[in-house]
Amino acid sequence: MDAERVKVAELQQTMSQQIAAARTQEIAQRQALDHASDEIHQERRRHARELEEKDTELRKKERELREAREELRAAHDDLERERETIRSLKATVSHQSTAHVGMQTQITAMQAQYSAANSQVDVLVRKIDELTFKLEDANKRVIELEQETREGETLRRKLHNMVQELKGNIRVFCRVRPLLLSDVQTIDFTSGSGLSSPDPEEEDRRREEAKACIAFPDKMDHKDIVLSSSSESATGQERKDEWTFSFDRVFEPHSTQAEVFEEISQLAQSCTDGYNVCVFAYGQTGSGKSFTMEGGPTEVAAGMIPRAVGQVFRVAEQLRSKGWEYKMEGQFLEIYNETINDLLGKGEFDKKKHEIKHDSKTGRTTVTDVNVVPLASAAQVRTLLSLAQSRRTVAATLMNERSSRSHSVFTLRIRGENTLTGEACEGSLNLVDLAGSERLEKSGAAGDKDRLRETQNINKSLSALGDVIAALGEKGEGKSDKHIPYRNSKLTYLLQNSLSGNSKTLMVLNLSPLATHLNESLCSLRFATKVNNTTIGTAKKQSRLAGSS
Numbered sequence: 001m002d003a004e005r006v007k008v009a010e011l012q013q014t015m016s017q018q019i020a021a022a023r024t025q026e027i028a029q030r031q032a033l034d035h036a037s038d039e040i041h042q043e044r045r046r047h048a049r050e051l052e053e054k055d056t057e058l059r060k061k062e063r064e065l066r067e068a069r070e071e072l073r074a075a076h077d078d079l080e081r082e083r084e085t086i087r088s089l090k091a092t093v094s095h096q097s098t099a100h101v102g103m104q105t106q107i108t109a110m111q112a113q114y115s116a117a118n119s120q121v122d123v124l125v126r127k128i129d130e131l132t133f134k135l136e137d138a139n140k141r142v143i144e145l146e147q148e149t150r151e152g153e154t155l156r157r158k159l160h161n162m163v164q165e166l167k168g169n170i171r172v173f174c175r176v177r178p179l180l181l182s183d184v185q186t187i188d189f190t191s192g193s194g195l196s197s198p199d200p201e202e203e204d205r206r207r208e209e210a211k212a213c214i215a216f217p218d219k220m221d222h223k224d225i226v227l228s229s230s231s232e233s234a235t236g237q238e239r240k241d242e243w244t245f246s247f248d249r250v251f252e253p254h255s256t257q258a259e260v261f262e263e264i265s266q267l268a269q270s271c272t273d274g275y276n277v278c279v280f281a282y283g284q285t286g287s288g289k290s291f292t293m294e295g296g297p298t299e300v301a302a303g304m305i306p307r308a309v310g311q312v313f314r315v316a317e318q319l320r321s322k323g324w325e326y327k328m329e330g331q332f333l334e335i336y337n338e339t340i341n342d343l344l345g346k347g348e349f350d351k352k353k354h355e356i357k358h359d360s361k362t363g364r365t366t367v368t369d370v371n372v373v374p375l376a377s378a379a380q381v382r383t384l385l386s387l388a389q390s391r392r393t394v395a396a397t398l399m400n401e402r403s404s405r406s407h408s409v410f411t412l413r414i415r416g417e418n419t420l421t422g423e424a425c426e427g428s429l430n431l432v433d434l435a436g437s438e439r440l441e442k443s444g445a446a447g448d449k450d451r452l453r454e455t456q457n458i459n460k461s462l463s464a465l466g467d468v469i470a471a472l473g474e475k476g477e478g479k480s481d482k483h484i485p486y487r488n489s490k491l492t493y494l495l496q497n498s499l500s501g502n503s504k505t506l507m508v509l510n511l512s513p514l515a516t517h518l519n520e521s522l523c524s525l526r527f528a529t530k531v532n533n534t535t536i537g538t539a540k541k542q543s544r545l546a547g548s549s
């Protein structure tokens, strides 16, 4: 038992030792376990951390992958676009290549052209040289021709004046005006057969009856006019009378203002050559003097004054290229009852007393206290003319309700200087509308004191004009000491320098076509014939020609 007990005690001890050893081992193992558990825990934490890091990294990689994919897509798109651009560039390049080939061909062609043009240029340069040479030659010729033209112009002036002089210094034109409606009405009125007839045949018959028998037989040169009348003698026999007159030119009733002016234009031109030109319109009241000289308001109806003035301005302008510079001035006077009125004056009536002065040295005539207007254009002259027209003394007579009872004298003075040739000239153009030339009993003036005085004055001055012309004619025929009665009337005294010597005169005789005016027409024709037969100053003409430059 004790053995047992010792055994048990030994067992117990062994067991206790074992237990203690087991405990120590357990503690050790536990410690090892704790340690291992710690390590596991740490490992886990580390692993978790690593996992987390990996996760973060993964997410980062995924984001980067997404971004990379995005970029890839964008790059892909870019690439597509680039490809597209490249495709289009390739197309352009191929197009350009084609164009280039075309251009190359063109360049080759152009080069060929260029070299051809170059050869042409060479030819042209040679031609230009030749032309320059010719141009220099031509320029020299132009200068020579200009010189010749100037000399030709001087010669033309000489010849022009020679022709005018050969025609005679005083020329006479005769113009018969057409029958007017008012003429027929006047005849109707006096014959008492009613003022207007609706019957055209009756109208024609009356027109024929009203007309004087006037014929124009010279259809070539238009120089003759024949008046005829038939009457019954006391014994009942028919008596026929015929009168033939010849003038420088006869104008029939249908003649236009332009046709009349054509004949006068050369004469008007003389004043730009330094001559005094005088154009008179002569004839009984209502015969068409004012119509001839002033004319109507239209271009076609414009009379000799506006046409002559227009021509003078035109010629002056043309002569400018030949070195001529002209200055022009105008005056417009009226002689009424032997008194001078200034038609360009300011007031309603001209109350000033005007005197006529002649400068024997210069041959210039001036009238004191009258307006002399510098003229710059033909249009300005037209304005002056209408101003003067409104101021003219117009009085009624039996024969023409707008009868002008005064002489009107329009004077255009022209001074010219040639800067190239050194020539100078001074001329004047006098356009005179004479008062009606009818006799006393016809004008109905006999019963009216004022009209009687007017008519006497008109007749006095017209016969003074006739006397002056006749005396000038005698002087021209050799009576060098013949006295010329210029002072017998204001009209002749005013026109003294334009009627003699260095002057050219034209008288336009105006005739009425009416049978009732036949006697008056015959008187006018006889006066005009006397004037037409006058030749003035032949000797003077020659000396002027010889001396003129």
Ligand SMILES: Nc1ncnc2c1ncn2[C@@H]1O[C@H](COP(=O)(O)OP(=O)(O)OP(=O)(O)O)[C@@H](O)[C@H]1O
Residues within 6 Å of the ligand: 176, 177, 178, 180, 253, 283, 284, 285, 286, 287, 288, 289, 290, 291, 292, 400, 402, 403, 404, 405, 434, 435, 436, 437, 510
């Ligand atoms: N050639 C013509 N063509 C058309 N009408 C004309 C012509 N000549 C004159 N007449 C007309 O005859 C009328 C008288 O003419 P104008 O007034 O010119 O006469 P006049 O001789 O000047 O008269 P006065 O001596 O009274 O001034 C006017 O109505 C005018 O228009």
